[in-house]
Amino acid sequence: MDEQRSRAAEVPAGRVRPVTGAVTLKQVAAEAEVSLATASRVLHRSGGREVRGALAERVQAAAERLGYVSNPHAQALARARSSTVGLIVHDVTDPYFAAIATGAMHAAHADGVMVMMAATFRDPELEIDYLGRLRAQGARGALLAGSGSTDPAVSGRLADAITAFTREGGRVTAIGARPDAHIDAVVPDNTDGARQARAHLEALGHRRIGVVSGPGTLLTVRQRLEGLGDGLRTVEADFTREGGYEAAAKLLAAHPDGGLTALIALNDLMAAGALAAARDAGRRVPEDLSVVGFDDLPFAADLSPALTTVRLPLRQMGERAMALLLTGSDGASPAAGPSAASAAEPGAAASRRTVDFPVELVVRASTAEAAGARTT
CATH class of the missing domain: 3.40.50.2300 (Response regulator)
Known part of the structure; x- marks a missing residue:
């Protein structure tokens, strides 16, 4: 007991040693009032842009106050999980989603990332469930390729799931408009x-x-x-x-x-x-x-x-959406360009970008002049 009191007395003034258990990176992020991803970039030099200045100093100070000790093994596991992303579609047998998946997987392969694909069978609750599972597995990101729902209650629950995912350092990107979710999106017209x-x-x-x-x-x-x-x-x-x-x-x-x-x-x-x-x-x-x-x-x-x-340029849309998910890049596709720039925090409302893809009508043999009509 005397030895424990002696060691406790050696703690510098102003530094708080936790009472029980090891301090986690999540606790440091909460103490510094930053995202988990930002805390990781400061303390682990993990992927993403380097954090400097007052924000980095705040994270370092929080880690010092709490007595945070980096866990190299945990960091290695996190880096391994970051090589996986999820692709959530409505129907794997639908050629629409097959074309999107081809483009997305091509872009992921070029970045050394493995893609796990799941089908919702057009059940919006499954989309929310899958996003939670990807979050629990520490996936680097998730690409939502199916249409959003018009039900405000469903959209609200999905927005909550996206917020939870991004708060832990993941990224979420969508193909199609998601008005209630502040995420990057590739949107055909x-x-x-x-x-x-x-x-x-x-x-x-x-x-x-x-x-x-x-x-x-x-x-x-x-x-x-x-x-x-x-x-x-x-x-x-x-x-x-x-x-x-x-x-x-x-x-x-x-x-x-x-x-x-x-x-x-x-x-x-x-x-x-x-x-x-x-x-x-x-x-x-x-x-x-x-x-x-x-x-x-x-x-x-x-x-x-x-x-x-x-x-619709489906394969290009898949490639572009995956590029946004993996790198946050705003390099323009030949068919589209981003409408806004990225902000400092992944998943923050201000970081949302929309990449608009124009569409075109392709006229073939299934249409002709209406009987009795005269065209000019």
């Missing part, structure tokens, strides 16, 4: 793409247009519907080929004998189903019915007839 699709059909003389729509709870669907505007007949179904067949069949049955002269499907899988439904209903494409898709997936040009569709 869904609204403009839908405008282009409708304008193309109207230029061909189509006025009776149906919409084969995915679930309205997806933000991507909402954006595309906003671009299409009002006055169109819409049926909602799953964002799949089967869903496209179901919705198109309902539309054609409800509007027989030329009641509809064109269909716009909100993705190419649904468009493929719509083409099949048209054939089964005895409607020739494009002579009786024009069909437009969205995304320009690799099979779109091989459908019969070849599909007119809105092209």
Whole structure:
């Protein structure tokens, strides 16, 4: 007991030795009122930009006050975990996500990073759960490739999960708009793409247009519907080929004998189903019915007839999103450029950047002039 009192007396004035257990880096970060990532960069010289000046001095002072001792073994484990990132998609069998994943994994491979991919099956609660699991495993970052939800409660829970992830030094990036989450995002112009699709059909003389729509709870669907505007007949179904067949069949049955002269499907899988439904209903494409898709997936040009569709640069979007996630780089893609610069703290509201990707309509054989119309 006397020996313990003697050692305690040797602690310099103003320095607080913890009563129980070893001091953690998280405690130092809390004491200095900085993120875990910032504390690690100061004390461990870990990855990321070097921290200098008053902020570094504050972290060093907090570590001194608490008696923090670096753990080399723990640092080695942290560095090993930082070579892994998560890629969360809706459906691994969907060519849309396959194209994005190809680009993302290509960028990750170039940086020596391993990618773990998980599918949510369009269940937003699974996205939140997976993000928590990646955080628990110490993943370096997470790329959310699926559409955000229009449900404010779900968006709020996801925002909380993202905040918890970034507070511990991770990064989160999204493909598609996430209005309630202050993270970097690569955003295709869904609204403009839908405008282009409708304008193309109207230029061909189509006025009776149906919409084969995915679930309205997806933000991507909402954006595309906003671009299409009002006055169109819409049926909602799953964002799949089967869903496209179901919705198109309902539309054609409800509007027989030329009641509809064109269909716009909100993705190419649904468009493929719509083409099949048209054939089964005895409607020739494009002579009786024009069909437009969205995304320009690799099979779109091989459908019969070849599909007119809105092209999204999916692989480039995946590459760019992964680059943002891994390096915070704002080097511009040939198709896009960032709209804001990074701030000091990862995950902070001020650090959010949006990289906008333009889209274009690719006209193929599935659209033609409406019967009896005259185009200029």
